[in-house]
Every structure is written in C-alpha cells, then in structure tokens.
Amino acid sequence: MEAELKEMLKDLESLKSLLPDPSHLSSINKLQSRVEHITNMAYSTPMRRSKVKDMSAEVVDSNPYSRLMALQRMGIVNNYERIREFSVAIVGIGGVGSVAAEMLTRCGIGRLLLYDYDKVELANMNRLFFRPEQVGMTKTDAAVQTLSDINPDVVLESYTFNITTVQGFDTFMTSLRTKAFGPSKEGNGVDLVLSCVDNYEARMAVNQACNELNQVWMESGVSEDAVSGHIQLLIPGETACFACAPPLVVASGVDERTLKREGVCAASLPTTMGVVAGLLVQNTLKLLLQFGNVSPYLNTLSVLDELLPLFLSQGYNSLKDYFPTMEMKPNPHCSNGACLERQKEFLLSKPARDAAAARARMEAEAALVAEGPLHDDNEWNISIVDDSDVEASGAAISDALPEGLTRELPSADHFQKPQAAEPSATIVDDLEELKKQLEALNAD
C-alpha cells in the first residue's frame, strides 16, 4: 500500500506539470496533502518498539526488560542477560507451541527457530495467540509477524515444512546443527528443542533427531479431552527417550487430520494449553538460566544434573488440579539405536562424573561448615537436598503410576521409578545437623 501511495504522489506531480491553470494547481496540492496525510496515518500511528541494545534494569515505563531484570535484584537469577545468548527450537506452533514462543519472545530469548507446516484456521481460535485476521496464513508466518512486533530484539527463523518426511527430517537435522548464532559454542546450533506437536509420528521424529544429535529436549502434550497435559525433560542416554517408555497422557497416535476426515476432532482449551506452555517455558528458563537449584554444592554439577531432582516429567490433571511428578530412566532394551549409543556413552562417563560430583560436594560441605549457616533467615525458601537420599528413595520401585495418570500405550519392558508428587528428597533443615553428622563420621 505504501508503494501505491508513493505512485499517487508521482502521478499528481506529473498532472501538475500538464495543468498551467493556478486554480487547478491548488486542487492538486490539496490532493497531494491528503495522500501525505493518509501515508502518515497508515504508517506512523502504530507505535513500533525499537530494538534495545543492552538489557537494562532501570525502572522506567519505557523499559521492556525492567521486570525481568528485577529477577536479579530479587536473587532468583544470577545473570538474566544471558538469555540473549540462547537459541531454542519450537517444533509445532499450535496451542502450546505458539504460547511458548510468545513467552520466550517476551522474556527476550536470543533466537527462536519455529517449525510448522500448517495454516491458521478459525477452528484454532479457542486457543491463545493466533488472531482471526491471520486465518489462511502459515502458522510460521503469522507467528513471525506477531512475535517481531512484540519484541524486535529476538532473532526469528521460520521453517515451514513437515519434519516427518524424509526430506523434511534432513532439513530439520541440518537446521538444528547450524551454528548461525553463537558459532563458538560447543554442541549443536540450538540449546534446547521444545516439542509441541500433536501426533505420534512428529514426536518420534523429534526423538530420533535429538538422539542422533545428542540434543537435550523437552516434550509436551495435552490430552484429547483437553483436561490433562504433561511436560517431560529428555536427556539422551541419561533419561528415557520417547521410544524407551510409553508416553503418558499424550494425545493418541492418531493424526488430527485423520480425525477431522472422520468428522470428529479433539477437544482443546486455552487454559490447559496455557498452563502446559507456562510450565514448559518456566522449566526452559530454569534450565537455561540455571535457577531453581536448591543446593550450593549441586551448583557445581552440570546444569542438567541439577535439574534432575526438580523436574523430569510433570503431569497436569485439571479436573483435580493435580500435578504428579515422576522420573524415567532409559530403557536398556530401547528400540532406538541412537538412544542405546547415548546410554553407552553416559555409562562410560559415569565414574568421571561421580568423582567430580563427590569432589565438588566435599568442597562445598567443608566450606559450609567453615562459614556456618548460609541461609539462616532463608528468605527464598532455599533448602538443602541430600543427593544420596534422592537415589535411595528412587530405589523403592513401584509399577503404579501416580493417581490420575493412565498409560496411552501398552507398558514397555522397562518403565521405572514413578515417584510421589513431591520430590521425595530428605530436606536437611538445619545445617547444625549436617555438621554433627560430619563430626560423627570423623569420630568413627
């Protein structure tokens, strides 16, 4: 439309040269000023936020990052600005993926890779994010439009193809490997993959890619009856992969389009999908920015090890407002070859990891004893989790699922260690207690 308006100004100018009569000239001048007015109205009224070079903690109404940088002042995150260094891939820009993308964009993530091949329909309007005027656009184009308006600081890449086709899967793998952003980083081109797809084949494709690339990912899903959902952290070789264990409360293996052909569709609610997206991105932030850790000596272990006791698989049953948590170990008989390779690597590196953990722990304990209680007033409810107790409680294997969860697929060979809703770690409230235990050990 802008081009059209410019052309009009040119046409009016040439018309002017043809008409020497001053009365005509004034008419054309009036027309020109109208065109300029329309141009101004169309292109300068909507205030667009300009890019922000550095994240500032300054408390002014015009600072889009003040409430996020306040997380540092509150002692929640050590270095919030690091969020700009991370790349996150979101596969499936539907009811969960689109909201997750918006949350990460508003949080100021560095780079987002968006994968979807579907178009926006009015039938999607019962979930957050897409607007009726975007109907007919690809979900990736519509998402880039909305997200770049919200936060122009985020680097957005859209991939409009089906990752379950042979060619699509190859392109998917290549895009995850490519280090367009932070080329000096180790590993792949992305820090985390979020799976927000609605069918079994797509989940298996994400699983395959992440197993092959040794890429940490999180899986999410909402049940077909719209009232339950889950998120799950998958670390190749260390936790169960998607092929190791049957999925919990996942939409069934049937593709949405097959259902639609039969004249039925799955139910969905913006509430359940919003809660699942919120839990998914909250855990993404915890993983990337390393917060939510409960223990100073766990801090010295790797980010992923720290997260293990906090979050592995989070369910949500909205009928009961019930949130069971469980841990899933990999299946040594998994059908996925890449998963078995990652498991072998993880086992081989175990002695080195154990030694490093023990060393870090001893140092931290010694420092604590020397310095005295660190968290005496304990403003942020920080408590110390004894690592060995986590493992001990994990040994109490039960085949039962937490109440309210059902298996979607038949049981796999190995489906291990469901845990209670609360992390079953023993909390050492009192550092004096810890000191006494250490002294008792020394006395022996």
Next chain:
Amino acid sequence: MEAELKEMLKDLESLKSLLPDPSHLSSINKLQSRVEHITNMAYSTPMRRSKVKDMSAEVVDSNPYSRLMALQRMGIVNNYERIREFSVAIVGIGGVGSVAAEMLTRCGIGRLLLYDYDKVELANMNRLFFRPEQVGMTKTDAAVQTLSDINPDVVLESYTFNITTVQGFDTFMTSLRTKAFGPSKEGNGVDLVLSCVDNYEARMAVNQACNELNQVWMESGVSEDAVSGHIQLLIPGETACFACAPPLVVASGVDERTLKREGVCAASLPTTMGVVAGLLVQNTLKLLLQFGNVSPYLNTLSVLDELLPLFLSQGYNSLKDYFPTMEMKPNPHCSNGACLERQKEFLLSKPARDAAAARARMEAEAALVAEGPLHDDNEWNISIVDDSDVEASGAAISDALPEGLTRELPSADHFQKPQAAEPSATIVDDLEELKKQLEALNAD
C-alpha cells in the same frame, strides 16, 4: 482514514469536470482507481470473524467453537453452550487479568466486565497479551480492541476507574448488581468476580463488595519475585474471606507505584502469570459449567458445594513445580462486618442443607446399588469420593502450612485446616465395596 479516501474520490471527480482534455481525464481515472485500490487494501484485507449465532459442533476449519463443543462429545461438559449465559467480572487487567480475559473470550463467555484505570506501558511487555502498538492506551480500551477482534460474540464492558476510591467503589458495586445480561437471573448481575489486582487495597475493596453483595469470587496473585502464585475461591459466609485470614504468597501490601517511585519494581514472568491465569480460568469453567465433579451424589448439591473438595486455594511454586492445595474456613472473629453476616446466614441454613445433602446422597446410593457399577471401564478416571471421609480428614488440624508456602502477613486468630497437596479423600475404587458396606450396615 476511510473518510479521507472518500474525500479524495470526490476531489478527483470535481477535478474531472474542470478538465475537458481526454488525456487529463485518463490520468485522473488512473488516480481514482488507485484510491479505490488503497481503500480495498486498507479495509478488506484483515479478515474479521463475523458473529456466530449458535455454537455448532461441526468439524470444519471455519468453526471457531468446534474444539470447545468437542468437550461434550468427550464427556467432559454436559452443555458447553451454557457458557454464553454467564457474566464474569475481571478486576485488574494486568499480567494475570488480561490473559484470563483472553482465555474466557476465546472460550466464548457471554459477557465480560473489565476493570482497570492504568495505561499500557512498554514495561508491561514481559507479560502476555498487550502489544507495543497499544502503549499509551488505557488497559481497558486496549483489551476491548484485542478481545472484540478475537471473538465478536462476547459482550465486553469496560470500566476505567479506581475501585478503591469512594466514588469508584460505588460505581463498582452498581456495575456488579446491574442485570444488563440475563435480567431474569437470581442474585447479582454477574456470576463470578475474578480478582487479578496487584495490591492489598484493591483486594480489600473486592472483598468488601463481594461480602456485601454475597457474591462468589476468586482471588489470584503472583509473588513479587515472580516464581510463586496462588488462586483462591471465596464464598461469602462459607469460606474464609480476604479479611478472615492472612493472604498466602500474595504480592506485599505495597502498591506497585510506590515501589516504582523508589526506583525498584517487582519482578514478573509471563510463565508464572500464564500458569496462574490458566488455573484461574480452568476453575472458572469448572464452576460455571459444573464439570470436574467426582461423585454422582455430589452432583445434586449446589455447584459450590461440589467444588469445595476439589479446589479452594491453589498455590504454585515454580522453583519446585509444587502445587499445594488447602481449605480455609471463615474466621468467626473476622473484622469485616459483612463477612460475619454472611457467616450467620450460612450457619442458619446448615440444617436444611445437610438434610438435602443426606436425602440426595441416599437416593444416589440406592440408585447405584440397583443399577450396579456405572463407571466400570472408567474411561475418564471418574472415582467416587466419600464425603464423610473428607470431613474426617479435615479434623486433623495442623498449623503448619504446606511446604514452600509462607505467610505474607502475621497469623490471624483462626487459620484453619491446611491440607495435604493431594485431596485427602478416600477413593472408593470399587462400587462392590460400597455395596458390601451398605449390606453390612443393614445386617446390624
């Protein structure tokens, strides 16, 4: 802009009459067609969704309600279309209230009353809903703009004033009482009030209005460090009011603006606020549409009684993904006079309620015994909760709060019955068991 374009067409027409030369005429015709083209681009490109008279379950891409009506086919909700009969007031259109408003709009709620006196700022962009081009608009105007585009079927009313001033409080009370929608309904003009405010005074104003009007409401809040939140159902006379018990994990009593003047602000995250909004609206839907009930005989009691064992106060600590639930009884020494009146009314009506409940229960049990197990395959995880066990477990009073929650204000005189994270009701898995118990009772 449309008027400006029309004026241009007129100007061009009058210019035509002044110029007899055919070569000039063609130039002007070209200009006219450009203006028409621009008008079309500006006013017909964005597809606006038209109003929908009746909610249909038809599975076509153009039906915005197909995935919601599917809740009926899935057996979750009996009559989804009833959502159009309800009015919900949302006080505070910030990080939680705006998302709650969007969720209810997308769900097709009948009427939304939106209260806020603040303006949109760039500093709000770290939460969902508002867009940078809305900066400077009142939050109510910006919300009406976005929500009416998303779903023109919803009746939107905006109230741009501070409910904590004397005049504001009066207008607030009048607006809640006014039966503009469903005038034949009993009670007030709204079915539910959602409090999504960020300060103590505003919460006390909502509490006062709802106590005076005997109006059921839900309170919500997010902590200043952005990682915890809560929702709470308040039924005047039946549950604790906001003055009965100190709030849990609420933002402190300090007004946001006071903090800002001091150069500090509270942290906030779109994730925590999205989760709290999702839990709030999910429970709003359960309350209005009467689903999520676990027992057939509880169905015969009032909607509110059904909800009591399911949801009273829901906390969320994102650092641990921990969701404690607790029940709060009213304080017989509450400082709020209207609360004490509602408590008296509730006590006076107790014998009648108990008798009705007992009758309904006996009838339901007799029907169950006669018909045999209803939920043998139990596809939706429906289980029967024994009401008496809920009360029995409630008797085990403990002063301790669930782990991870702290009191923001000093303890009130009476702060009753914190419960475990899981509803502590005994689940009767087997209807045969119930039958045996009834037979044993008869044998005595």
